[in-house]
Amino acid sequence: MATVVQPPELGHQDPPPEKQHSGGAGFGNFVPSGGTLKALDDSSQEATRTGIWVGLAAITMSFAAFTSALLVRQTTGTDWRHLTVPPIVFLNTVVLLASSVALEIARRRVAAFARKQRVDRAVPLRWLAATLALGLLFVAGQYAAWAKLRAEGLYLASNPNSSFFYVLTAVHALHVLGGLGGLLRVVAKLRAPVFCLRRSTMDATAYYWHFMGILWLYILFVMWIKL
C-alpha cells in the first residue's frame, strides 16, 4: 500500500505531524543522545540546502584561483596595460542587482501562494519573468561590453588585462546562464498543473542567483582596482 507523501507545503513552519509506526515503544525511546530526527523529514529539503552552499563554495574557490592567477600575472610581465572598464558594465551591474530584488519579491510571492494566501499564481510568475528578463539583459549587456572592447581593438589575447577581463566576465556569464536555467526550472514547477515547487528548490535557486550578484560585485571590484 503506497503512502502518497505530500511534499511539505512551502512556508509551513511547523514540524511534520506525528506518524504511525509499527511495534515497539514510543518514538522517543529510540532517539539516542546526540541523535536527530533531521533525516526523517523530506530529505531533499535539507540536502538541497546543503548542496547549494557546497556548490557555491566550489565556485568561490574557482574564482579565488582566477584571482590569484591575475595577481601573479600582474607581477611577471612588463605588458600590464590599464584597461578602462566599458561604462555599460556599470549599467549591467545595476540590472543584475535589480534582478536579485525581483527574485526576492518573487520568492515571497511564491511563499504566499503556497500558503494559499490571496495571491494568484500569476503574481510570482510575473516577478520570476522579470528576474529572467533582467538576467538575460545582463548577459546581453556583457556581450555589448565585449563588443565595445573589440571595437577598441582589445581582444582576448591583446594583453593580459583584456585576457582577464574576457575570462572573468565570460566565466561569470556562463554561471549566470546556468542560474537562468535553474530559474526556468522553478518557473516550470510553479506552472505545473500539480504544484510541485519545494521551498528548498526555490531557496536554493535564489541563493545561487544572489550569489551571482555578489560574485559580480567582487569581480567588478577586482577588475576596477587591478585591471
Next chain:
Amino acid sequence: MSETSVSAVQHHAPPTSFIRKHVFSLDHKVIGKQYYALALVAVFIGMVLSWLMRIHLVWPNVPIPGLSLLSKSGAPGGVMTPEYYLSLLTMHGTLMVFFVLTNAPFAAFGNYFLPIQIGAEDMAFPRFNMMSFWITFVAFCILIAAFFVPDGPPISGWTAYATLSAVGSDSGPGEGLGQTLWALSIFVFCIASLLGALNFIATTLDLRTKGMTLSRMPICTWAWFITSCIALLAFAVLMPACLLLILDRVAGTSFFIPAGLVISDHLQPHSGGSPLLWQHLFWFFGHPEVYIAILPAMGIVSHILINSMRRPLLSHKVIIYCMMGIGFLSYMVWGHHMFVSGMNPFSSLVFSFPTLMITIPATIMTLIWLGSIYGSKLRITAASLFALGFLSMFVSGGVSGFFLAQPSIDIYLHATYFVVGHFHMVMGVAAIFGVFAGTYFWFPKMTGHMMNDSLGRLHFWLTFIGTYCIFMPFHYLGLAGNVRRYSAFVDDFLVPLIPVHRFITFAALFTGAAQLIFLYNLIQSRFRGAPAPANPWECTSLEWTMPSPPPFDNFGGKHPVVYHDPYQYGVKSSTGDYLMQDSPEEAGA
C-alpha cells in the same frame, strides 16, 4: 527487526528498462559499479602502458609486436621513438591518477557504500550522480582520443608543465591537438568530480538515518566524506588552470608563456606569462589530489582490519581527527613539488614545515593500526592480507617522503627515481592495495557471489612481493641520481645502472601477469562464485544487514535505526562476538 519509520519521498521509482537499469541508472549502486568498471579499464590500459615503457627502457631497439599498429609514427616498425615513450608516460600517469585512483577508492566504493553505511536509500542527488559518472566517461573518451590524433598524445607528463604544454606543436610531437585534448579531458573530469563531491557531502550531512550520528559513521564513510571536502576545493582550482592552459594554446593568450621564447626556430608570439603560475595552480590541486587518492584507502583498510581483527581500533576519534588533519594540511604543502623550481627559496623552507608536519598524523594512524593488531584475533583472508599489505606499503612510501620533504635533500633527489619510487609506493601500490582489499571484501555484497579466496591470497603474495621488487629499487636508483622521465639511459653514470632496470622490468612484467589472476577471479566469481550470504565476514556496518546483492531501494523502503557505534566487536551477543549497528541488543560484557 528494525523500527519502521516514515518513508521519505522516493527519489525515483524502480527502473524497468535495460537502459534505465544498467546504463543511465540513478541507483548509486549501479553508478558505483560503473565507476569501478571504468577504473578497471583504465588501470588495465595504464598497466599495459607501463609494460611498454619498462620494455623500451631496457631493450630500446627491440621492436614490440603490434606497437606500430597503435602508432605508425610513434613506433615505426615497432621500435618506440623517444617522443612516444613520453606520450605513453603522460597517458600512464594521467589515466592512473585521475581515472583509477580518484575513481576506484573514492567514486566507486564511495558511491556504492556511503549511502548504505549511513542508512540512506540513495545519494542526495541521484541525477547529479548519474551525470557525474557519464561526464567522467566523456572525459575518459576525450583522453583516449589523444592516442588517435595524427601527432599523438602529449609528451609533457601528467603534470603538463608550461611552457612545454602551453605553446602548441612547436615544442614537440604530441604537443598539438593531443595536449589540447588532454587539457579538455581534465577540465571535463573536474566538472564530474565536483558534482560527485557535492553529492557525497550533502548525502553525508543530511541523509543519515535515525541514530546515525556523525561519530557513529564507519571510518570508511568518514574517509569518503573528508575526501569529498578536499576534492571539492581542489578540483575547483584545477578547472580554471586547465581553462587558462587551453586559452594559451588555442587563443593566443599568455597566462603561462613569457616573451622571447624561440622554439623550433620560431619566435613565439607570447609575452609576460609565468610558467611558475601553472605550477602553483597545478600543485595547489595536485597535492590534495594525492590525499584524495590515499584517504579512502586508509578508510577502507581501517574498516576491513577492524573486522578482521575482531576489535575496534585503539581510538576511533583519533583516527578521524588524523584524517581531518591530513586533509587540512594537504592544502598547505603544494610548494614541496617546487623546491628547486625557481620560486623564492624562502618559500621552499616555509612549505617544508607543513610537509614534515603531515608526518605526524600519518604516524599516529600507522601506530594506531599497528597497536590495534596487538592482542587482536586476526582472521586471514585475501581482503585482510591486502589491508595488512597496505600498512607495509604505506610505511615504505611514507618513509621515503620524509627525505623529499627536506629542501636541501631534495636538491639532490628531485626529479630522480627516488621521487618516482616514493609516489608509486604510496599511490601505485598502497592505494591500489586499498582497492584490492575493498574488492575482496565487498564483492560478495555487490554481486551476491563469493570470490575465490585461495586465488585472492595467491594474488596477494605475488603482488606484494612483486611490487616491492619493482619499486624498492627505484629508491636506490634515485640515490645514485638516476634522472626520471628519460626514455633511454645514455649518460655515463646511467649506463651502469641498466641491469637494475632490467630486474625491475622483469619484476613489472611478472607482477603485471599476476594481476590476471585477479581479473580471472573477478570474472569467474561474478558468474560462478559460490552464493554469498548476507554477512559472510560477520561485519557490523549497515551494508551487511541487507541481502547480497542489495535490493534496488537498499533498505526496502524502511529507514534502519542505528543503536551503536560501527565497531561493536569483541562483545558477547546473540550473533557471536559482534553486534550489528542496527541491532537493539545491548552488548554483554
Next chain:
Amino acid sequence: MDGRISPAVFLPENPVSSGKMRGRMGRLFAIVVTVIALASAVPIITHHWFWSDISFAPPEDISTHGHAIDDQLSDTMVEAGLSFLAAQILLGLFVWKSAERKSTDAIKTFPGGARIMVIAALVLVGTEILALGVLGQKAWANVYFKPAAPDALQIQTQAGQFAFYFRYPGADGKFGTPHPDKIDEGNSNFFGLDPANDVESRDDIVTGELAIPVDREVHLMMHSKDVGHSFYVRELRIQQDFVPGLDLSVHFTATKVGKYEIVCTQLCGLGHYNMKAYLNVLSQADFDAWMKQKASEQ
C-alpha cells in the same frame, strides 16, 4: 550443506579459519615482510645492488656546500631506516601473534592505548622534524641565502631543446645583449648575439662545455630559450630549474679537478634524455689555457 557459505566462515571446519591455517599464514606474512624489509636495507647499507658492483652511493661530493646536504641525507637515512625496519618488523610480529590467537581468547589492548601512540608520534616525529628542519635550514641557506661573492667568476648558461650552451664575458668582462630573434643555431649563434652592433658581445666566448677553475666560486646565470629545463650536477650537489622568463642563478665552488656530467632533469621534450653537457673542473693554469684557446676559436 548446500554449497552456501555460512555466515560463520571462521568456524573450525573451514580450513582458512582453523587455527593452523590462520597461524601459518600469519607466520608467512611476518616472514615475508621481515625478509623484504631486511633485504631492502641491504643495498642502502652496502651502497650496492645485490651481488654486483653496481654502486648506488651518491658520487663523491666536490663542492664546498655539499657536505651539509650529505650529512642531512645520512642522518635522515638512519632515522628513516630505523623507523622503516621497526615498523615492518613490528607489523610482522603483531600479525604473527594475532593470527595465532584463538577465537575464544580475550582481546588485549596495547598498553597505553591510543594515547601512547599519539605521544610517541608527537615525540619521535616532532624531534626528528625539529632536528632535521633546523639542520636542513642551514644546508639550504648555504646554497640559496648566501649571495654570490662579488669576485665570483660570472658565466651564463642557456638551456634550449636539447643542449646547454655557456657564455663567458671575455676580456672586457661584460656580456653582450642576447637577442632571441637573432638566434641562429646553424651558424652557432646560440645566444642571438649581435657583434656587428654590440661591442660588448664581440669578445664573448660561447662554448658547449662548462669549464671552470677549481677552488674558485662560480656564479652561473641561467636562462631558458624555450621550455623548462634543469641544471643538475650530482657531484656538485646542485639542482636548479631553468624557468622561461625568469633570470635565475646558482653559485658554487668546485673543489676537485675532473670531468662531470651536467644533465637536464626537467622534462623538456623528446630529447630530454639526451640533453647534457660536461662540467670540466680545471686547474687555474689549465683553465686560462682553455679560455685562450676558446677565445681564438670564436
